[in-house]
Amino acid sequence: MELPELDDAPPALEDAEAPALSMIPVTILSGFLGAGKTTLLKFILSASHGKRIAVIENEFGEEIGVESLVAKDGAGGDVMDGFYELSNGCVCCSVRDDLVNTLEKLLERRDRFDYIVVETTGMADPGKVASVFWVDDELEGRIFLDGIVTLVDAPRLNFHLTHPDTQREAAAQLAYADRILLNKGDLVPDIEQRLEIEQKVTQVNGVASVRWTERSRVDLDDILNIKSFTTSRAEQVEKELHTLLTEGKEEDHENCKDESHDHAIHTGGMQTTCVRIRDGPLDQDKLERWLGELLWDQDEDAAAEIKPGSEAATRQKLFRVKGVVAIAGEPSKFILQAVHELFEVYASEERWTEDELNNKASRVTQVVFIGLHLRKSELEAGLRSCVVADN
Structure with a gap:
């Protein structure tokens, strides 16, 4: 995912008022490979949850099978080139070059969705992606950063936080999060083990809301429209x-x-x-x-x-x-x-x-x-x- 160059100085945002109703909230979804992001995205794109969500994948993969979902649902894949509309009212596209350009094209049909979910790659830094929604003038006034959600492979959390190859990235994804989903809870039935995992999470990020999930199934109201970056209260x-x-x-x-x-x-x-x-x-x-x-x-x-x-x-x-x-x-x-x-x-x-x-x-x-x-x-x-x- 190619991100735009940022200015040479970190600007203090001047207008922090709550966004107008016409603005669309953006949720960043992060998590390591195997945490369950693909399963969550499949649920968003296929379940009858009543929400119109635009999903921006980092790239179309065989795992999510967007084309097969379109064929199965009988929905047209001709919303725009590379944009697919599913029968449950959701839209899916991929980042082929630049995130901002993808968002610009998506917003040409902003009447078709009420939320945007941006998937990051497994090792991506959510903070850099979040910066796009704070500094890009082209997007200002149309979308706003709503929150960062990190999906965690709970049974492997300790490994990711201690292994030299993943330690920094795993901790960073937890640190940036507003919502942390401890997935694969069915594989952690022991209460004491669950408490140990929760403690490790809160040691890194003591502010984020933590929830246990199984098979990435979550109440979407818990992760969408949470206003973590725009609260005026x-x-x-x-x-x-x-x-x-x-x-x-x-x-x-x-x-x-x-x-x-x-x-x-x-x-x-x-x-x-x-x-x-x-x-x-x-x-x-x-x-x-x-x-x-x-x-x-x-x-x-x-x-x-x-x-x-x-x-x-x-x-x-x-x-x-x-x-x-x-x-x-x-x-x-x-x-x-x-x-x-x-x-x-x-x-x-x-x-x-x-x-x-x-x-x-x-x-x-x-x-x-x-x-x-x-x-x-x-x-x-x-x-x-x-x-x-x-x-």
């Missing part, structure tokens, strides 16, 4: 943070109430860590400048060749950032979101209470960082440097 983000801070071992969540505690449990260097700032509201310009420098520096590192055992191999790399932020001079709670090298900071629908506005220590900035080799002290210092002096 701080309450939703705070709920996710609260879940992270209160679930798991008792000693862990008790310690997480202490700002000095590092809620970072390592899985091949991948971890989730929480930072709370009670020193007062932040300067938005300083915050965005710090985020831009932080994310752009790591993107340059990623472009360079990294040798195992070198300093660069253990350098901090952020995959996702999410939080609720107190901004100086603003009565509203602000939401912070970042994926790959892009970020946005925007006002939510909720306001701080009068008591919180009158007491700066009550307006707590809470941010969760998910990434490799995170250095909490540096991240905390960076956020503190954005606090407005004498506020």
Whole structure:
């Protein structure tokens, strides 16, 4: 899948308002070969679920058999060249050259579907694909990134997270996810083993919603139209943070109430860590400048060749950032979101209470960082440097 060249600097997105109804939500589907993506796509394209979904495969494969589905259903495959319309109202196409070009052609018939699902290759970085929907001007105003769903081969998760050839990619796919589907649950009947698998997942990504599935069968409402990247409600983000801070071992969540505690449990260097700032509201310009420098520096590192055992191999790399932020001079709670090298900071629908506005220590900035080799002290210092002096 060829992605377009991105700008030289990671832009802060200016318009973070909830998308209009006419805009179409896009879900990115990631997962290793054998996780069950093909089975899930077959279900989407053939089941009578009542949803009109356009599926963009990375490439047509023999496994999914789109042509045979068309022939079986008696539906015409002549919507457009390379685009197939199935009898259940769904549309399927493949990325033959460029993702943006494929989306452009698909959107010429936007009246035929209400959702778009983009499949990535087994080892693909979902963050790079997600960037397309944040920076491409041609697509702006017509589609929006709704969420990232990662399908996991549950019985082989430990292997993928520990094997040198797959460790980094497997952890990254978990780190980027908003929804994690632990597939092949029928092959993991033991409750203790299931709990161990869930713990490994939450060690990497403590914010994503985790569900067990069998044969990739899932309620599509659980993975579509979840508004992970466009929520205007701080309450939703705070709920996710609260879940992270209160679930798991008792000693862990008790310690997480202490700002000095590092809620970072390592899985091949991948971890989730929480930072709370009670020193007062932040300067938005300083915050965005710090985020831009932080994310752009790591993107340059990623472009360079990294040798195992070198300093660069253990350098901090952020995959996702999410939080609720107190901004100086603003009565509203602000939401912070970042994926790959892009970020946005925007006002939510909720306001701080009068008591919180009158007491700066009550307006707590809470941010969760998910990434490799995170250095909490540096991240905390960076956020503190954005606090407005004498506020």
